[in-house]
Amino acid sequence: MRKLLVGMAVFGLLSAACAEENPVVQPGTPQPGETAADCARGVTGYVNSGSLTIGTDNPAYPPYFQGGTTKASGWKFNDPNNGKGFESAVAYAVAGAMGFSGDNVQWVVAPFNQTYAPGPKGWDFAIEQISQSTKRARAVDFSDSYYDVNQALVAVKDTPITSATGLGELKAYTLAAPIGTTSYDYIVNVIEPSKEPGAFNSLADTVAAINAHQVDGIVVDLPTALFIADPFVQEVKDSVVVGQFPTVGTPEHFGMTFVKGNPLAGCVNQALAELKSDGTLEAITTKWLSKKTNVGAVPVFGTS
Amino acid sequence: MSGVSRNGEALRLDGVHKSFGKLEVLKGIDLSVADHEVICLIGSSGSGKSTMLRCINLLEPVDAGRILIHGEDITARGVDVNRIRRHIGIVFQAFNLFPHMTVLRNVTLAPMEALGMSRAEAQARALELLERFGLVEKRDEYPDRLSGGQQQRVGIVRALAMKPDIMLLDEVTSALDPELVAEVLNVIRELAAGGMTMVIATHEMGFARDIARRVCFLDAGRILEEGPPERIFSEPREERTRRFLQSIIDAGRM
Amino acid sequence: MAAGGGGAPELYELPPGEPELPGRGPGILTGLRQEGARGVLIAVVSTIAVFAAIALAVTRSPNWPLVKEAFFNGEEFRSSFPQIAARFVRNVEYFMVAEIFILAFALLLAVMRSLTGPVFFPIRALSIVYTDLFRGIPTILVVYLLGFGVPSLSLAGVPNSATFWAVVALILSYSAYVAEVYRAGIESVHPSQAAAARSLGLSRLQTLRFVVIPQAVRRVIPPLLNDFVGLQKDTALVAFVVVVPEAFKEAQIIQSADFNFTPLLAAALLFLLVTIPMTRLVDWLVARQRRRRQAGGAA
Numbered sequence: 001m002r003k004l005l006v007g008m009a010v011f012g013l014l015s016a017a018c019a020e021e022n023p024v025v026q027p028g029t030p031q032p033g034e035t036a037a038d039c040a041r042g043v044t045g046y047v048n049s050g051s052l053t054i055g056t057d058n059p060a061y062p063p064y065f066q067g068g069t070t071k072a073s074g075w076k077f078n079d080p081n082n083g084k085g086f087e088s089a090v091a092y093a094v095a096g097a098m099g100f101s102g103d104n105v106q107w108v109v110a111p112f113n114q115t116y117a118p119g120p121k122g123w124d125f126a127i128e129q130i131s132q133s134t135k136r137a138r139a140v141d142f143s144d145s146y147y148d149v150n151q152a153l154v155a156v157k158d159t160p161i162t163s164a165t166g167l168g169e170l171k172a173y174t175l176a177a178p179i180g181t182t183s184y185d186y187i188v189n190v191i192e193p194s195k196e197p198g199a200f201n202s203l204a205d206t207v208a209a210i211n212a213h214q215v216d217g218i219v220v221d222l223p224t225a226l227f228i229a230d231p232f233v234q235e236v237k238d239s240v241v242v243g244q245f246p247t248v249g250t251p252e253h254f255g256m257t258f259v260k261g262n263p264l265a266g267c268v269n270q271a272l273a274e275l276k277s278d279g280t281l282e283a284i285t286t287k288w289l290s291k292k293t294n295v296g297a298v299p300v301f302g303t304s
Numbered sequence: 305m306s307g308v309s310r311n312g313e314a315l316r317l318d319g320v321h322k323s324f325g326k327l328e329v330l331k332g333i334d335l336s337v338a339d340h341e342v343i344c345l346i347g348s349s350g351s352g353k354s355t356m357l358r359c360i361n362l363l364e365p366v367d368a369g370r371i372l373i374h375g376e377d378i379t380a381r382g383v384d385v386n387r388i389r390r391h392i393g394i395v396f397q398a399f400n401l402f403p404h405m406t407v408l409r410n411v412t413l414a415p416m417e418a419l420g421m422s423r424a425e426a427q428a429r430a431l432e433l434l435e436r437f438g439l440v441e442k443r444d445e446y447p448d449r450l451s452g453g454q455q456q457r458v459g460i461v462r463a464l465a466m467k468p469d470i471m472l473l474d475e476v477t478s479a480l481d482p483e484l485v486a487e488v489l490n491v492i493r494e495l496a497a498g499g500m501t502m503v504i505a506t507h508e509m510g511f512a513r514d515i516a517r518r519v520c521f522l523d524a525g526r527i528l529e530e531g532p533p534e535r536i537f538s539e540p541r542e543e544r545t546r547r548f549l550q551s552i553i554d555a556g557r558m
Numbered sequence: 559m560a561a562g563g564g565g566a567p568e569l570y571e572l573p574p575g576e577p578e579l580p581g582r583g584p585g586i587l588t589g590l591r592q593e594g595a596r597g598v599l600i601a602v603v604s605t606i607a608v609f610a611a612i613a614l615a616v617t618r619s620p621n622w623p624l625v626k627e628a629f630f631n632g633e634e635f636r637s638s639f640p641q642i643a644a645r646f647v648r649n650v651e652y653f654m655v656a657e658i659f660i661l662a663f664a665l666l667l668a669v670m671r672s673l674t675g676p677v678f679f680p681i682r683a684l685s686i687v688y689t690d691l692f693r694g695i696p697t698i699l700v701v702y703l704l705g706f707g708v709p710s711l712s713l714a715g716v717p718n719s720a721t722f723w724a725v726v727a728l729i730l731s732y733s734a735y736v737a738e739v740y741r742a743g744i745e746s747v748h749p750s751q752a753a754a755a756r757s758l759g760l761s762r763l764q765t766l767r768f769v770v771i772p773q774a775v776r777r778v779i780p781p782l783l784n785d786f787v788g789l790q791k792d793t794a795l796v797a798f799v800v801v802v803p804e805a806f807k808e809a810q811i812i813q814s815a816d817f818n819f820t821p822l823l824a825a826a827l828l829f830l831l832v833t834i835p836m837t838r839l840v841d842w843l844v845a846r847q848r849r850r851r852q853a854g855g856a857a
Contacts, residue, residue: 116817118624118629119624135817136816138627138816138817139627139817174801179810179811179814196801196802196803197801201797205706209801212707212710213709213710214720363757386756386760396753400753402769404773414755417760418759418760466758
């Protein structure tokens with residue numbers, strides 16, 4: 001009887017293991033002289049053939065996404081489908097360079113933790129303020145940079161931390177950053193505070209922490225800092241952007257992430273190269289990230 | 305409460321009624337017990353013996369009637385139940401020793417906590433009583449290591465440690481193996497000889513005949529007949545009393 | 559007449575002179591020891607077969623290399639383990655402190671619930687409302703609400719730390735469950751015990767304190783310990799609101815930075831180091847109680 005049960009268990013497990021294999025993307029790389037569009041045409045294995053499926057996280061925060069959202073759409077804060085906001089604009093520009101019209105671009109929710117989990121994805125690439133690193137590149141393939149990132153410090157008005165002008169002065173404070181951003185690494189490795197810094201699971205929680213007076217200041221990338229401290233937004237109550245951090249070592253950059261081995265990455269890089277050389281990327285950056293902000297000029301911290 | 309009342313009446317029940325829901329168990333009990341008297345209650349199961357004893361020590365509230373202990377109406381409003389109970393000792397059929405305490409601690413707990421005795425005093429009294437009833441070597445044992453008879457004797461000692469004015473014994477030998485019954489009955493005999501006022505519910509007719517000043521036959525919630533044991537056992541007046549005693553004889557218990 | 563083998567040879571040995579039973583050789587039935595060895599062999603073989611089948615099924619699946627790299631990465635484990643282990647000390651602090659308060663507060667709730675009589679109705683009701691509330695709300699919600707909510711109020715004289723309120727949230731949540739455990743224990747103590755104690759003149763409170771509760775608690779030690787194990791694991795919930803990272807948060811930090819899930823495994827291992835000995839202890843206690851109950855029954 002026991003042997004029969006063992007046999008049944010073995011049989012059951014082996015059948016489960018022989019499940020259908022997932023579709024594999026066909027290889028192909030952009031040839032010199034090929035446009036991004038040619039390259040993209042040569043790629044098979046799109047999640048939805050005939051269109052480009054892009055993933056980003058929900059909520060889609062400004063300034064990376066703008067234009068608001070509707071109740072029906074399911075996206076919080078902003079709906080990427082409207083093409084507004086820095087990352088939405090970059091995504092549509094890249095899609096356009098690869099020969100996809102706006103109608104052939106679909107957006108799906110790609111939770112941050114999912115973007116690097118092993119296995120096939122419901123999107124062709126994800127664009128959600130993901131910083132490239134060597135360690136991370138073990139798990140996913142990154143595109144080239146579409147934005148070089150600076151970190152910035154947000155704090156509550158008239159608190160002692162707002163008078164700091166150099167990195168050394170920040171050591172004494174309790175700082176926090178959202179998990180998964182290089183902001184946390186920056187705090188730990190560059191600022192080296194004497195009080196243990198915190199990391200929160202989402203931007204929302206990080207903002208909640210400073211609103212609850214748990215931390216003296218939060219470190220986020222500069223565009224996000226400009227958004228949450230904007231006088232008309234004030235995600236963080238009574239907040240100011242105290243300053244931005246100098247680049248230390250290799251500058252960080254954001255890249256789109258792809259399932260490892262996806263040749264579409266090569267086509268996207270080609271598209272980015274085209275957008276950089278004809279000034280489109282710069283125009284997009286200027287339009288959505290650099291135009292006069294309601295915060296004013298943001299000083300750079302000294303290294304001392 | 306002093307130990308002696310004006311007329312030497314230790315306990316009195318006046319027209320006591322008790323119902324559980326729709327079922328009336330005591331249908332008007334009148335009883336008077338004098339100091340140092342030993343009363344035995346006999347009757348079949350369900351006749352109300354246990355309920356009566358539990359009413360006397362206020363474990364059950366009465367629905368009508370009064371109970372007086374040395375002239376004090378203990379069923380009146382606002383009576384301090386704990387104080388009354390300290391003067392009445394009750395021993396149950398199921399021993400009910402505290403299993404997580406040693407024999408000694410079982411006996412000293414209430415004197416220390418309810419009477420406020422010091423540990424030394426309580427222990428001295430406990431050891432004296434245990435010695436008297438042949439249990440002193442068991443003082444550091446837990447109840448589960450004792451025989452049924454030993455446990456019941458400890459139960460009696462535990463009640464005695466409070467120096468009660470009256471002892472109520474509810475079928476205390478009914479759960480014991482026959483060979484253990486005698487040791488418990490001897491303890492009770494000793495108490496009676498020492499002048500303790502007692503109300504004893506029992507099936508042991510021979511014992512009742514020996515020890516009781518009066519025997520009360522309870523039937524369907526009423527004291528149907530009462531009198532000295534010689535008369536009750538040999539010349540019962542009531543038909544039901546006769547039938548009850550006959551059934552006892554037939555069962556070979558008398 | 560003893561023969562070879564272990565236990566009860568007379569069950570298996572045939573009396574001299576009797577013919578052998580057809581179809582059975584003495585080789586299979588002689589002595590319990592041989593039967594025991596065979597049982598062990600079967601157990602070993604079937605265990606190996608089952609686990610080999612599972613391992614085969616898992617490692618043959620198409621994505622296994624990627625999953626192995628993402629979840630079972632040796633290098634990542636080695637580099638992250640020391641940091642996570644250092645932070646695990648905080649989890650230990652949280653559950654040790656919380657458990658003390660839980661045991662006390664839950665007992666209070668259970669006693670409140672057990673008070674009989676109409677005059678005590680409000681106290682009973684309070685206890686019931688409390689346990690309904692905190693057993694009904696997911697613990698993580700309570701952690702969020704208190705961990706972020708209370709410090710936001712900036713009340714004077716009240717501690718401001720999210721860690722403090724997160725641990726308080728655990729205490730409030732778990733006390734509701736543990737109160738029910740105590741209640742079951744109290745109700746399992748036969749009413750004759752309380753009757754005996756009250757008959758001796760002990761007050762209601764004295765009866766609870768000396769007679770009922772000691773017995774009740776002894777009976778429910780296994781479920782109390784089980785709830786303690788639950789608490790040990792749930793210290794990970796504070797990760798969502800606290801500034802200072804404990805083991806789970808630390809693992810998440812490394813996971814997100816390195817895009818690798820192995821640190822979570824390292825954290826899981828640390829929790830197991832604490833919870834497994836505790837669950838074995840519970841099993842042992844339960845078995846001991848059972849043995850005692852069977853052996854008990856006085857001489």
